[in-house]
Amino acid sequence: MKPPPFDYHSPRSVGEALEILAATGRDGKVLAGGQSLIPMLNMRLAAPGHVVDINRLTELAAVTVGPDGVRTGALARHAQVERSGPVAAAQPLLRRALRLVAHPAIRNRGTVVGSLVHADPAAELPAVLTLLGGSVRLARRGAVRDVPAARFFTGPLESAAEPDELAVSALFPALPPRSGTAFHEVARRHGDYALAGVAARVRLDDDLRVAAAEVVCVNAGPVPELVDVTGDCGHRAPGTADWGAAARAVRDRIDPEADIHASAAYRRHLAGVLAERALRDAATEAAGG
Amino acid sequence: MGEPVGGGTDIAITLTVNGVVRRAEVPGRRLLSDCLRHDLGLTGTHVGCEHGVCGCCTVLLDGEPVRSCLMFAVTADGHAVTTVEGLAGPGGELSPVQRAFAECHGLQCGFCTPGFLCVVTALLRENPVPTEEEVLEGVSGNLCRCTGYQNILRSVRRAAEIMAEER
Amino acid sequence: MFGEPVRRREDPRLLTGRGRYVDDLGAGALEVAFVRSPHAHARIRDIDVSAAIDVDGLVAIYTWEDLPASLAEPLPLLIPHPALTHGRTARPLARDVVRHVGEPVVMVVARDRYLAEDACALIRVDYEVLRPVIGPERAAGSRRLVHDDVPGNVGAHLVQEVPSAAGTGAREAIGAAPHTLAFRLDIERSASMPLEGRGVCARWDADDGSLRVYSSTQTSTSVRMAVAAKLGLPLPKVEVIAPDVGGGFGVKVMHPWPEEVLVPWAAVRLGREVKWTEDRREHFVSSAHERAQVQFVRVGFDGEGRVLGLEVTILHDHGAYTPYGIIVPIITSTQLLGPYKIGAYRVEFSSVYTNTVQVTPYRGAGRPQGVFCMERTMDRIARHLGIDRTAVREANLIQPGEFPYDQGMTFQDGRPLIYDSGDYPRSLRMLRELIGWDSFGELKARAAAEGRRLGIGVGCYVEGTGVGPYEGGHVQVTSDGRVHVSTGLTSQGQGHETVFAQIAATELGVPLERISVVTGDTRRFGYAVGTFASRAAVMSGNAIALACRKVREKALRIAAGVLEADPRDLEIVDGEVRVVGAPGASVPLATVAVLSNPLRYAFDEEAARATQFAGASPPDAPPVAEGEEPGLEGRDYYSPIRSTFASGMHAAIVETDPLTAEIRVLRYAVVHDCGRLINPMIVEGQIHGGVAQGVGGALYERMVYDEHGQLLNASFMDFLMPYATEIPPIETAHLETPSPLNPLGIKGAGEAGVIPVSAVIASAVEDAEGIPIDRMPLSPSELFDLRRAAP
Secondary structure, three states: OOOOOOOEEEOOOOHHHHHHHHHHHHHEEEOOOOHHHHHHHHHOOOOOEEEEEOOOOHHHHEEEEEOOOEEOOOOEEEEHHOOHHHHHHHHHHHHHOOOOOOOHHOOOOOOHHHHHOOOOOOOHHHHHHHHHOOEEEEEEEOEEEEEEHHHHHOOOOEOOOOOOOOEEEEEEEEOOOOOOEEEEEEOOOOOOEEEEEEEEEEOOOOOOEEEEEEEEEEEEOOOOOOEEEEHHHHOOOOOOHOOOOOHHHHHHHHOOOOOOOEEEEHHHHHHHHHHHHHHHHHHHHHHHH | OOOEEEEOEEEEEEEEEEEEEEEEEEEEOEEEHHHHHHHHOOOOOOEEEEEOOOOOOEEEEOOOEEHHHOOOOHHHHOOOEEOOOHHHOOOOOOHHHHHHHHHHOOOOOOOOHHHHHHHHHHHHHHHOOOOOOOOOOHHHOOOOOOOOHHHHHHHHHHHHHHHHHHH | OOOOOOOOOHHHHHHHOOOOEEOOOOOOOOOEEEEEEOOOOEEEEEOHHHHHOOOOOOEEEEEEOOHHHHHHOOOOOOOOOOOOOOOOOOOOOOEEOOOOOEEEEEEEEEHHHHHHHHHHHHHEEEEEEOOOOOOOHOOOOOOOOOOOOOOHHEEEEEEEEEEEOOOOOOOHHHHHHHHEEEEEEEEEOOOOOOOOOOEEEEEEEEEOOOOEEEEOOOOOHHHHHHHHHHHHOOOEEEEEEEEEEOOOOOOEEEEEHHHHHHHHHHHHHOOOOOOEEEHHHHHHHHHHHEEOOOEEEEEEOOOOOOOEEEEEEEEOOOOOOOOOOOHHHHHHHHOOOOOOOOOOOEEEEEEEEOOOOOOOOOOOOOOOHHHHHHHHHHHHHHHHHHHHHHHHHHHHOOOOOHOEEEEEEOOOOOEEEEEEOOOOHHHHHHHHHHHOOHHHHHHHHHHHHOEEEEEEEEEEEEEEEEOOOOOEEEEEEOOOOOEEEOOOOOOOOOOOOHHHHHHHHHOOOOOOHHEEEEEEEEOOOOOOOOOHHHHHHHHHHHHHHHHHHHHHHHHHHHHHHHHHHHHHEEEEOOOOOEEEEEEEEEEHHHHHEEEEEEEEOOOOHHOOOEEOOOOOOOOOOOOOOOOOOOOOOEEEEOOOOOEEEEEEEEEEEEOOOOOOOOOEEEEEEEEOOEOOOHHHHHHHHHHHHHHHHHHHHHHHHOOOOOOOOOOOOOOOOOOOOHHHOOOOOOEEOOOOOOOOOOOOOOOOOOOOHHOOHHHHHHHHHHHHOOOOOOOOOOOOOOOHHHHHHOO
């Protein structure tokens, strides 16, 4: 289990990185944290001709918190974002989700943006970005574009990033007032990819009744999809909203697959159970905040 | 280093390993674990799965635990690495964590042990008085097939005690 | 020393990175990688290596055609048995047909492993893909064959029948019983999965014509014989050393692996040091698995739950080959009986070939399956009769006054299955107390009131440990007063260096620090069997004790001359031989060692005392007396008439989530009896580790093959070995019933922890859920399905 040979590039600036990516095209692969890429290389499931190591682009390590939300640079490690107090204050869902990502040693190296670009529907961060309506900023030589989450994840392990593009940052928008979030998942072992998981966001109106309730399920389809259950739970106070109906709606609208760890029926059931728990918690937080 | 380096060509790197500046010439694909073990002769870091799950190869990169099998040696160029060989004191005296593992029978075959020692060393440095849950979370990314973890958890608690006693 | 929780002498090196495992050796050695079959069943049409030969650093490529005759033939069938009528083993490299994914086809030697893998990737093997046979039930009797010359894929078939005391057969007894039950049980595949894979490093000394092989093995002496035979080398020119080994758990007792003969062969052929370090993916698909069985049970019993007749029919999945014989199903069949007196017993197994990785022993070696069968049976009887599960067990236990107890069968060592000692009723009482069996009902009710589901389970086992034929020990006291102990069997983390030193310290009266222990190094001890079947402490422990006693006797004899005392009045304390009751009169063992070896040449002052003009020996007798040998050393062997039988009983409390179907073990309690404890700390560690592997087998670990014979979870991502977060706190209590069979009164402890765990967890989940649990492992998804299917 040793990686196949490749040409190694270690650009010293983003501009240089973009030049290299433009030149290598489909044969190039960006290396950030490497916690998903290197296992694939070790197993020789991937054999890029060029690896573009962006670990020296320290300008991409920034995590900025502003009124619009949290922007994480391409080199911001999971652990760095997880531990940040300002991030937790601005967008508490990030820390909640990050604590469910693998294990601490992986999070010390893995990057938030890398997890997004990897676009694994079983992973937590794509669900979070989708739920929050965030976006990924993609740079190519001479151009930059922001791709919203809804268009960023295009299939299992497929994203909108083109071969000559570098994902330089991601934006996780801040929550509007009277909003709350929660993330619940069930994994076989602590730290494993979830059998099912649910990120939920609930917003209350001025009368503290549910104005919006949405979830994104992990491992429930080829790409993370926002499920709006506002109509199902009723325009009521969190304590009397019909979260059971919302959970049933979630179960009906997702399309999980079976694998060696769980049947599709179990995953669907579990998503419902977790959706109810997550929605309740999110609503409680919204009411308290 | 802006120029690409071909797969067959070696790249000169400099690492500070256990406080000592070490140089090596490695291909871009050389895993840090292999570089430590085979290029630098530090075989205390073990390789159990090469896909980042078992934690045997865990070392401290600039003080933080990372999987050395999920990192290229070239990426570590210029950084500081601590391996199990660097945990004991300058005179070879065992660190509190090492002593606790010996005292509590926290190891059997010893293959996973270097990874645990690195993780626990970092854990207790950051959080000298961890709760039971924090201890469990702290070691939760490392597999052990021998001990059933009972004595590893005891060892972590004991190490915290020893460190408190010696502070 | 004996019986004390002495700290391990292995630890200082293992804690500082100074342990030496196979891959830590052979810096600069050439490295090997293999092209392995991607198909479960295929015929090799052609192998094209042309694209690989330009790989930089490539040294050699070997296929079956390159092998000498001795290596071209199938590897040995290690343990023949009359019932194994169709034993089949693989060739080191496949000749024409591959029978499981992972079977080695081409061997590549290169400057390093990266380059060897590059070359492997460029080698093209043209396969004619054949339809595989997957799953024991589909294999049994099928016309689709794993081996063309094994009809119905049945490699072995064995019936053992033990009539009741009155001479009634099991079927008749069941027919006549007041109550009968029949059911089916399933246990899936798992594997030893040590964190260090296999590994071989071979050094050929062309000048000397000698070969040194390091192997991560549980049996270096037997690997040595295999390598010498396969390579046609004189045995004294081959040495095999098991250095530090990163766990074995059974898989490394299998030998010779293809790699264990191919790597030394390549080293000789190339005149270079050659090394192969198994990677994790290779370990999944090309080492060995265990556990998979389907069991059909019929039982007849009376109103108290006493078993009057038991009939078990086992379908055992043996994978593609049977190099280790049928030890696993034999152990299942015999150890199934546990601590119970069964009226009449009939067991029949068929061992079938499938196109999957071969099956060889994994810690427990068939016992977990047998115990699962018997303990599920006990629980079924209790449920049927509406009586307490421990009461049913109680009603069937062998009583302390009934030892030795003859179960009337033939055990895995070919000897009668006679239990030597134990106290099963007491063990059960201790367990009930430890787990709080009698008050659990209240706990369960309180939890239920909060919407939580708790269940309690129990499982009992008897484990034959310390099987023969023998082990040996050598003990030498050198003139510096140090004691060098060696034994041939190997260590994989059990702390042998510590416990054998404790035994020697106790026997010889020498401080522990002066004793060093070497295991698994044929340069030090050439005769051994190996480490398996919880036998190391019993076999080598007793052999070392016997060797120490020889040394002690000789030391007293020599010292008696010096001290002008009767040897019977001497004792050895703290490394000094002294006259009992006369503290002034003593001589250090170091001096005794000097005197034991009459010298012509002095190499230091101490040695001068033994030279010919020093007057150490009387002038009218030969310096080495008749019947004596020079040197203060002794060698002895322990060869037991039969196995000794350890036992234990486990209980667990589990919680199942009513909604998510997650299963959590809240408490796990163990009562364990392995006779006299040499080092309780180490015994506990063994139990902890075994229980954790058992929890893995009960709730997490399985090898998942698809219908094409692809192993779908050949990684640590998907083969779910428990982390610390999945293992409950383990509470232990010890009972010490000495074995009457060996001088130290000890029984083995290595496998104990793992044996009943699946049975215990199944019992507890069944109690929590009220749904029969008939298969292991059990995932939340499966529990969810069981709930939905329940009436």
